Structure formats: structure tokens, C-alpha cells
Amino acid sequence: MRMMVAMMAAVLSVGCSIVDPGDREDLFDQLSSLPPDSRNIMQLWACNRNAAEWFRKRDPNDTVARLYCRTPVGDDWTTWDQYGESMLVKHMLHCLRAESIDGQYRSCIEAYKRIMMGDAAKEAAEAGVDKYECDFVVEDAYQSHRLPQNAVDPETITPDDMIDAMIPADMPPPLPGGLPGGIVLKLCPLAQHPETWGCPDTPGGPPGHSPGENPPGGDYP
Numbered sequence: 067m068r069m070m071v072a073m074m075a076a077v078l079s080v081g082c083s084i085v086d087p088g089d090r091e092d093l094f095d096q097l098s099s100l101p102p103d104s105r106n107i108m109q110l111w112a113c114n115r116n117a118a119e120w121f122r123k124r125d126p127n128d129t130v131a132r133l134y135c136r137t138p139v140g141d142d143w144t145t146w147d148q149y150g151e152s153m154l155v156k157h158m159l160h161c162l163r164a165e166s167i168d169g170q171y172r173s174c175i176e177a178y179k180r181i182m183m184g185d186a187a188k189e190a191a192e193a194g195v196d197k198y199e200c201d202f203v204v205e206d207a208y209q210s211h212r213l214p215q216n217a218v219d220p221e222t223i224t225p226d227d228m229i230d231a232m233i234p235a236d237m238p239p240p241l242p243g244g245l246p247g248g249i250v251l252k253l254c255p256l257a258q259h260p261e262t263w264g265c266p267d268t269p270g271g272p273p274g275h276s277p278g279e280n281p282p283g284g285d286y287p
Contacts, residue, residue: 090229093252097225109223110170112231116217117171118162126156130208131175133182135200149186149200153178158208163237171218175204234258 100108131153134146153175161174179202186200210218216227233256254265 089252089255093229093249094225096249096252097228106220108228109220111237112223112228113216113218113220114162114170115231115237116214116227118159118237120213120217121155121159121162124155126154126159128155128207129153129205130155130158131178131202131204133179133186133200133202135186135198137195137198143199146201150182155208170220171210171213229253229256232257232263236262 097105097108129152133149135149136144136146138144157178158171158174161177162171182202183200186198190196190198206212216222232253236259250263250265253263254260257263257265
């Protein structure tokens, strides 16, 4: 019974403000009216966070992808053998959580592939091997069609998806200088970690305001 009460309290602490139709509708309108460049960044960021959340629930040491290579032997080829280290879930998460907004699922796969292919080419050249083949294979469980669409395709991200991705406030804001003030003030009552998004320390105050401080641009009453 005590555990059930604690679980309900946790849900309500996050859920009460989230379903407030006024706050959510205002956020929706403000996100919908963002300039195209800012909207694109928000779509990339929300897609990125959805992918990170999906991978977070997997075994960090599970293999996402690996490189296989082979070389010719006479008129035949050697067997396909793995080259180098596998890309693990923890490597994918590290890439997804990087500061660069380009750290998307597909670009993370491609980045690891380029590194491994480059290492294989360098090693082959140093060994005097001028003919070889390599194939970068993504495990079936981690191919793009296994992930939710809103974790791999930014074009599917709606303002509602952006709001849902912002509420945990567990990743830094994506736009340079943070989010527009109107969005921040609407998000703050909903956010689970408001300090990440530069929320005001006092209700109604500007972002980052502490008691006894004057907000920029005027006297605090």
C-alpha cells in the first residue's frame, strides 16, 4: 500500500501540470510559431531525446553494430571476421547525448562506421594489403525500423512531441542562448528538472532570478 501511494504521488507530481490545457495549448502555439530554423532545431532535439530515451532502456553493453572484413586468398576469400570494437549501446548514448545537435541515430551510426572503416583502411595500408572488403552491420534489434518513428525521423516531430520531450528537462536546451522566454516560463511549472532550462527561482520571476536580486531591465518590486 505504501509503495502504491508513493507511485501515485510520483505520477501526480509530474502529471497535474502536464495536462493543464491552458499551459499546454500556449506552449503548443508558441512552438508552432517558431521561425523555421528554430523549429527545425527543436525537431532534431526532440527526435534525439526520444532516441536517447529508447536506448537508455537497453543493456549498455549490448552490441548495436560491428565491422566485418575479409581479404582474398588465392581465388577465394577469407571468412568474414569482426574488425575492431563493436559499437555498443553505451557508445550510442554517448553520441546521442553529445552537445552537437547533429548527434542523431543515423548520424551516430555513420560516424562510428567512418571511424572503423578508416582504421581498417589504415591498417590494411600499413600491412601492404591493397585488396579487402568490409561491411558495417547494424544488429537487427537496433536497425532504424525497430525504433519509434519519432526517434529516427525529425520530420515526424510535432509541437506535442517537443513538449513531451522538454518536460523531463534532462538535456540542455537546444537553441543558442536557451529557449525564448515565453516558452521557458510556460515550461517551468511542468519541468521535472527546471534548473536545467534556466527556470526562475521564484514564481513569476525571470529565468535565473533569486530572491533579493533585481531582474534585468528594471526594478523588482
